[in-house]
Amino acid sequence: MQSLARLAIPLAALLATGLAPGMAAAQHGVAVQAPDGLTPEQRMQRRFPQPARVGDLIGLPLLDADDRTIGRVERVVRTAEGHTLLVARRGAWFGIGGELVPVPIETVAMLGRQIAVLDIPRGDFLTLAAWRGDAGMPIGPDEIIRVAITRR
Known part of the structure; x- marks a missing residue:
């Protein structure tokens, strides 16, 4: 379980910075601008x-x-x-x-x-x-x- 938490924090930071807009769009089902x-x-x-x-x-x-x-x-x-x-x-x-x-x-x-x-x-x-x-x-x-x- 701790390994998942270690992976989730960098992934959340990556999505928050906008470096992975395609991944965020797939999760939320919205077109990326x-x-x-x-x-x-x-x-x-x-x-x-x-x-x-x-x-x-x-x-x-x-x-x-x-x-x-x-x-x-x-x-x-x-x-x-x-x-x-x-x-x-x-x-x-x-x-x-x-x-x-x-x-x-x-x-x-x-x-x-x-x-x-x-x-x-x-x-x-x-x-x-x-x-x-x-x-x-x-x-x-x-x-x-x-x-x-x-x-x-």
């Missing part, structure tokens, strides 16, 4: 973005840190500034109703045939501003964009 000083674009580059066909993203579920579906991709758009957004339906009940919200491509990653929302906690996702239809131009289904990848 590490204070690493990186921009969302830099974080995306660290997640090994791969080419993906836009048409293959339509209809995929968006998952939170607990692997619960929080929305589905309805369309992919590009803003006037050149940012790519996934427009997802949030709050739909069996695919009916809900509202559209924009999700920046830099905050998500492919997880098999699903999309993991990595940098937006579930609570924040539920409070995202509704999508305005004039805020971006739709990207064609055959166009290739780059999407980060992840695993759990």
Whole structure:
């Protein structure tokens, strides 16, 4: 029992200092917004973005840190500034109703045939501003964009 206590103290100190944010996230089931000083674009580059066909993203579920579906991709758009957004339906009940919200491509990653929302906690996702239809131009289904990848 004493050996466990000796191990627990350094582990608690490591988690408290933020040196192991992934371990803390796994324990509490929350997405990590590490204070690493990186921009969302830099974080995306660290997640090994791969080419993906836009048409293959339509209809995929968006998952939170607990692997619960929080929305589905309805369309992919590009803003006037050149940012790519996934427009997802949030709050739909069996695919009916809900509202559209924009999700920046830099905050998500492919997880098999699903999309993991990595940098937006579930609570924040539920409070995202509704999508305005004039805020971006739709990207064609055959166009290739780059999407980060992840695993759990």
